[in-house]
Amino acid sequence: MTRKQQTFSCKRRSFLQYSFMGLSAFVGNSLLLPNISNASPLGLESIGDLQAPDSNGVRLPKGFSSRIIARSGYDYFGYSWLAAPDGGATFATDDGGWIYVSNSEMPYGNGGAGSLRFDKNGKLIDAYSILNNTSRNCAGGHTPWGTWLSCEEVDAGQVWECDPYGKNDPVLRASLGRFNHEAVAVDTNTMQLYLTEDKMQGCLYRYTSNSLDKTGYPDLDNGYLEVAEIIYGEIGALRWHLLPDPQAKDIPTREQVTQSSGFNGGEGIWFHQGAIFFTTKGDDRVYTYDIKNNNLSIIYNAALYISPVLSRIDNITSNKSGELLVGEDGGDLQIVIISKEGKVKPLLQLIGHDYSEITGPAFSPDGSRLYFSSQRGITGRSESGITFEITGAF
Numbered sequence: 001m002t003r004k005q006q007t008f009s010c011k012r013r014s015f016l017q018y019s020f021m022g023l024s025a026f027v028g029n030s031l032l033l034p035n036i037s038n039a040s041p042l043g044l045e046s047i048g049d050l051q052a053p054d055s056n057g058v059r060l061p062k063g064f065s066s067r068i069i070a071r072s073g074y075d076y077f078g079y080s081w082l083a084a085p086d087g088g089a090t091f092a093t094d095d096g097g098w099i100y101v102s103n104s105e106m107p108y109g110n111g112g113a114g115s116l117r118f119d120k121n122g123k124l125i126d127a128y129s130i131l132n133n134t135s136r137n138c139a140g141g142h143t144p145w146g147t148w149l150s151c152e153e154v155d156a157g158q159v160w161e162c163d164p165y166g167k168n169d170p171v172l173r174a175s176l177g178r179f180n181h182e183a184v185a186v187d188t189n190t191m192q193l194y195l196t197e198d199k200m201q202g203c204l205y206r207y208t209s210n211s212l213d214k215t216g217y218p219d220l221d222n223g224y225l226e227v228a229e230i231i232y233g234e235i236g237a238l239r240w241h242l243l244p245d246p247q248a249k250d251i252p253t254r255e256q257v258t259q260s261s262g263f264n265g266g267e268g269i270w271f272h273q274g275a276i277f278f279t280t281k282g283d284d285r286v287y288t289y290d291i292k293n294n295n296l297s298i299i300y301n302a303a304l305y306i307s308p309v310l311s312r313i314d315n316i317t318s319n320k321s322g323e324l325l326v327g328e329d330g331g332d333l334q335i336v337i338i339s340k341e342g343k344v345k346p347l348l349q350l351i352g353h354d355y356s357e358i359t360g361p362a363f364s365p366d367g368s369r370l371y372f373s374s375q376r377g378i379t380g381r382s383e384s385g386i387t388f389e390i391t392g393a394f
Helices: 010-015
Strands: 065-071 085-092 098-104 111-118 124-134 137-142 148-152 159-162 181-186 193-197 204-209 223-230 238-242 266-272 275-280 285-290 295-301 313-318 324-328 334-338 344-350 358-363 369-374 386-391
Touching: 065 124, 085 148, 085 369, 098 137, 098 148, 098 358, 111 137, 111 148, 124 148, 124 159, 137 266, 148 181, 181 275, 193 266, 193 275, 266 324, 275 313, 285 313, 313 358, 324 358, 334 358
Parallel strands: 085 137, 085 358, 137 181, 181 266, 266 313
Antiparallel strands: 065 386, 085 098, 098 111, 111 124, 137 148, 148 159, 181 193, 193 204, 204 223, 223 238, 266 275, 275 285, 285 295, 313 324, 324 334, 334 344, 358 369, 369 386
């Protein structure tokens, strides 16, 4: 697949379907998360404790099951599933099925992204590449117009807009800046993009388009990038500063604005109901930014617990009822639920994957299946990644 600098047409954007699952907004400065949604929560007590590992090495509550849907290097429909699978998302198809997209965090131009396509019954029916010849494609994010933004986690990393359906070539979105990109989320109200940076003093960025197309979506080639400053302390109001040189020709973006605030290893990011949620692995925190009220708060901080259930925080998503699900890079190799009341409990755990990390958690469009990968599998090598599907009472 080539790197054509083409623009996805308005017609194409209208055709692609919005497919990510809902998440209730979390507000306030405590670990208590108000139940804004009318949907019934998953209920931490109802799912029970994790059982002994199944034949795939996955510990799950009773009533849940796992299957392996892809292994790195294995051939699926003429496509070799990518090594070091990382960030992921799902997209609905017009035949009632869906697509799971995953990045490849391989270095030196060996990264990219690929798609696994399922029919309406969950049968794998196709697999193909949607991005090649890029480096350390770590996380990224889905867009409301049905594309995947794949982020390069290198110092001069960029963002590529990819077609999960494999019909359009990927497009470099240079206006989203050059830095150690981790993940991106789109505010569907303002059509602004929020981006994290995986550095010890990484920043939180915001992209604003100078115009919207006739479908109401932003121009990703014509806009400006800003960096956040926490005005006082570690939480509270933010001030946004225009970034002088998003291409970082002379100075890294995180060093261009002296007032900008550093976050210790920015990781996954998620948007819903007027709020941005993002994680920092260096200090094991989950932040929320209430956009309308311009307020940053911390909804989970592992330092407040003697024996934290959730550590080595990485990718983030939510279930259909609006509870956060956070994957671990190391730690106990769990996906942990953060309930709307601020309670935490493991949903699953990998056994025997000691030198791996959990990546790319994403629900199928109907919320009935959870996908994720063990990036380096049981051998600890990037070529040994395993991609899973979980079913149960989600």
